[in-house]
Amino acid sequence: MDAHDARFEDRLTVVAGEIERLLDSLLAGEPQAGEIARPPRLVEAMRYTVLGGGKRLRPFLAVEAARLLGRAGPGALRAGAAIELLHCYSLVHDDLPSMDDDDLRRGKPTLHRAFDEATAILAGDALLTLAFDVLADAPTDEDATVRAELVLGLARAAGLGGMVGGQMLDLAAEGRYAAGPLGLGDIRRLQAMKTGALIAFSVEAGAIVGRANEGQRTALRAYGRALGAAFQVADDILDREASAETLGKRAGKDAEKGKATLVDALGLKAARAERDRLAGEAVAALAPFGAAADALRAAARFAAERQS
């Protein structure tokens, strides 16, 4: 690792620490204004899922995009925490027995294995709801226009035309609903929905908090889209190559389940080339920002080259 990447890793660690503290306080046992009571079992399940794990790459993207625009304050951190809550909900529900039926996540038992299925469904529902709560709430000085725009953007990235829709297509691609095998275009669209949309929104959230102008918004959008796509190809490659030990979840499970991946569609060599091309595209999109965007450039390389 060169000096430049070491600086990136340091910054990633700092933001992850800030996000962890904020998530910890959001998942406290005491009810907030407008809440009646927080059942301890539910709080415990949510904390089990959210705290102490993950690279917090999505919050990092939100915070760094806002920093690029001079607004890396509490508002950006809250947006990042909301995105992480939503990401965690999606993992919990995707892991359920009737979905991907996974036993291991981030190196420990999945929530429905550690608790039970009903608790996992409810904890997921509560995390999803809390994500919108955090974006709409105003303990920081974010104006209401910014908060409403964040809520709408997250809802579009997460809902039936985004992540939930992507998971539906993913299940269909396994042949459950008599859907035919997917072509390359179908796989790209599925991945743009299931994984790409939230990564792209993470960058967009930083742009919203940072009051980006049109040109800045366009550049950051191109970056987010390319990064999201690169991240997912890297994921497909990792699933094929890595061991469960380095991955923290079962490896090779995509093939086992008949999931459609870009590695299947393109082959390993072409998939690697596509990943690198996309990472380069993400880096190139940041040109208008000059050296100030180095952290986001490093994040793109990190997303493409990570080993877990």
Added chain:
Amino acid sequence: MDAHDARFEDRLTVVAGEIERLLDSLLAGEPQAGEIARPPRLVEAMRYTVLGGGKRLRPFLAVEAARLLGRAGPGALRAGAAIELLHCYSLVHDDLPSMDDDDLRRGKPTLHRAFDEATAILAGDALLTLAFDVLADAPTDEDATVRAELVLGLARAAGLGGMVGGQMLDLAAEGRYAAGPLGLGDIRRLQAMKTGALIAFSVEAGAIVGRANEGQRTALRAYGRALGAAFQVADDILDREASAETLGKRAGKDAEKGKATLVDALGLKAARAERDRLAGEAVAALAPFGAAADALRAAARFAAERQS
């Protein structure tokens, strides 16, 4: 039914029709801005759950509370539709095999029976997400402060300190997690979370859209809280008394599952008295509004006296 109630029923029907049309357009197959694609199976499942059923009492409360304040426009209707989407999500997830395991809802097979479990979980997730989307979106002239306040209020009513938390307590009350039998206070709190919170928020949403002043807000809050409690006691009584035919879902299932109900805790006669007392309390809270609040008064009587 006297002339007064006939007028209420007419108005309920008119609002239900407007809500139905809005829900129908929100659940169209074409993606919105910021969405990539809407998988047909998911859209179909959401439409199966949402359209053509229900009295739409919650949207009615939102619209009528806003009307009382002179703002029964498209913004109130959208708030009502969002609340109905959220209500429908909660029914879908509560009915799941690992939760209440119900086969019948509104007189037809529950979503996981008509489709399958994975589709039901995803459709619920998508409905929950869409509810926040609808509140945050701005096709009407609602200002961003109102939209952000609606999102936050709905999130608090729905999340871990509201509906989701209430369902968690409800499962615990069945003895799944070695929780002891519930006392009267526990049952009231559980019901305030599981059912009361969303009914109370429906009224609150009308107050937010209608820019209620402090006095109006306090009166409407007292009304919403009493109404929500009356509604749930009525539900407990109905479950004990009604047949599946009039109820459109399995009757007597609470007792069968060992659910804690107010009928168990109080007996049928005292439960009826509490229901009527609460309905009276709701009606009385509307005194400051005079005759203009007659539709909301009729709604309170309707919620307490309904046969399904």
